[in-house]
Amino acid sequence: MNVTVKFFALGRELTGRSEMALELPEAATVQALIDQLKSAHPRFARLKSYLVAVNMEYADLGAPLHDGDEVAIIPPVSGG
Amino acid sequence: MNVTVKFFALGRELTGRSEMALELPEAATVQALIDQLKSAHPRFARLKSYLVAVNMEYADLGAPLHDGDEVAIIPPVSGG
Amino acid sequence: MIEITAEKIEVQKVIDAACAPECGAVAVFIGTVRNFSRGKPIYRLEYEAYPEMAAKKIQEIVEEAKKKWEVRKAAVSHRVGRLEIGEIAVVIAVSTPHRQNAFQACQFIIDRLKEIVPIWKKEIAVDGETWVDDHA
Amino acid sequence: MIEITAEKIEVQKVIDAACAPECGAVAVFIGTVRNFSRGKPIYRLEYEAYPEMAAKKIQEIVEEAKKKWEVRKAAVSHRVGRLEIGEIAVVIAVSTPHRQNAFQACQFIIDRLKEIVPIWKKEIAVDGETWVDDHA
Numbered sequence: 558m559n560v561t562v563k564f565f566a567l568g569r570e571l572t573g574r575s576e577m578a579l580e581l582p583e584a585a586t587v588q589a590l591i592d593q594l595k596s597a598h599p600r601f602a603r604l605k606s607y608l609v610a611v612n613m614e615y616a617d618l619g620a621p622l623h624d625g626d627e628v629a630i631i632p633p634v635s636g637g
Numbered sequence: 638m639n640v641t642v643k644f645f646a647l648g649r650e651l652t653g654r655s656e657m658a659l660e661l662p663e664a665a666t667v668q669a670l671i672d673q674l675k676s677a678h679p680r681f682a683r684l685k686s687y688l689v690a691v692n693m694e695y696a697d698l699g700a701p702l703h704d705g706d707e708v709a710i711i712p713p714v715s716g717g
Numbered sequence: 718m719i720e721i722t723a724e725k726i727e728v729q730k731v732i733d734a735a736c737a738p739e740c741g742a743v744a745v746f747i748g749t750v751r752n753f754s755r756g757k758p759i760y761r762l763e764y765e766a767y768p769e770m771a772a773k774k775i776q777e778i779v780e781e782a783k784k785k786w787e788v789r790k791a792a793v794s795h796r797v798g799r800l801e802i803g804e805i806a807v808v809i810a811v812s813t814p815h816r817q818n819a820f821q822a823c824q825f826i827i828d829r830l831k832e833i834v835p836i837w838k839k840e841i842a843v844d845g846e847t848w849v850d851d852h853a
Numbered sequence: 854m855i856e857i858t859a860e861k862i863e864v865q866k867v868i869d870a871a872c873a874p875e876c877g878a879v880a881v882f883i884g885t886v887r888n889f890s891r892g893k894p895i896y897r898l899e900y901e902a903y904p905e906m907a908a909k910k911i912q913e914i915v916e917e918a919k920k921k922w923e924v925r926k927a928a929v930s931h932r933v934g935r936l937e938i939g940e941i942a943v944v945i946a947v948s949t950p951h952r953q954n955a956f957q958a959c960q961f962i963i964d965r966l967k968e969i970v971p972i973w974k975k976e977i978a979v980d981g982e983t984w985v986d987d988h989a
Contacts, residue, residue, distance in 0.1 A: 634969065634971055751950070
């Protein structure tokens, strides 16, 4: 299945990308996606603190992904 | 000695005056002024709740007045 | 800036008076005339003030807020005269380096204003005119 | 009204969006860019957002505030892009029948916004650029 991964702020700067398409095995979890990102983009591993959002909702590492999901890597927020 | 008395809101409507000059004995207190107002203006006595300000500062009934003081009768405030 | 005014209050003017560049956080309170009061519809309000003493008391309240909550600048504008439903009666703006203080200082100022500042409002309703006495 | 915008924020527009006629009490929070941050002078800020999710999260926060504090209307505008010192980063306006609720709801919205809404700021200072991490 295919998902889109979005990067923001420090995550965007480390990966040099604001968005990428990723192919994952069926029923892969958020954790599997993170593992794949880390091995494919070593600089991503330098992002020490972040949450993950799936389809604009914060998600656990164990959450299953589905084809077409929009996944976002959310570094610590600092709006306001 | 002479003082000026100011009336506002319900006090102004009851007395029909926004300001009046009053002659008082030397060293009269706020209480003496109130007593004089009540006897001179029976309708003033219908104002049940108020504070008194002397020269724009809230004052006790026992406070002494001085020639030229500006006294104000302050019904319950309701600004804002 | 502290004013008792018979003119319509411009919110932005009050905010500008409370906010130097780099003010950090600004908390603003705006009080408007509601069409209902204590269960009955009202037509309009009439505000009256003892203007010199009102300005003096507001100044004292602002000074107290400045001491307690690191307020940098504060501005208060209170309207008097005849106010229609929906019109602004009071605007308070407070700037502080940190936001918690801005809210607390702004709330303190409106609370104390309602308690001690010599301003009165009369409600003009279907059943007549009443000087409001919230303390009764 | 909830917006993530690259344009300068007009405070009055946000207030108007939160205040129907007869709204009673309106509490407003305005956050501006300060020239100092954690002990060092800064030149400017750059804000970045995940705009769709930011708007969705702000909407959720506003709905929660409406339930808890009888909020009638609320409006939130957050700026993104490059901001100079003194410029407005965020404006929140909340109207309620009673003033205590307006302050509490407004403070709740800015507090939660800072905690969970995907917006980031980078400080550009004399010693370089830093993504702010208040939670670190």
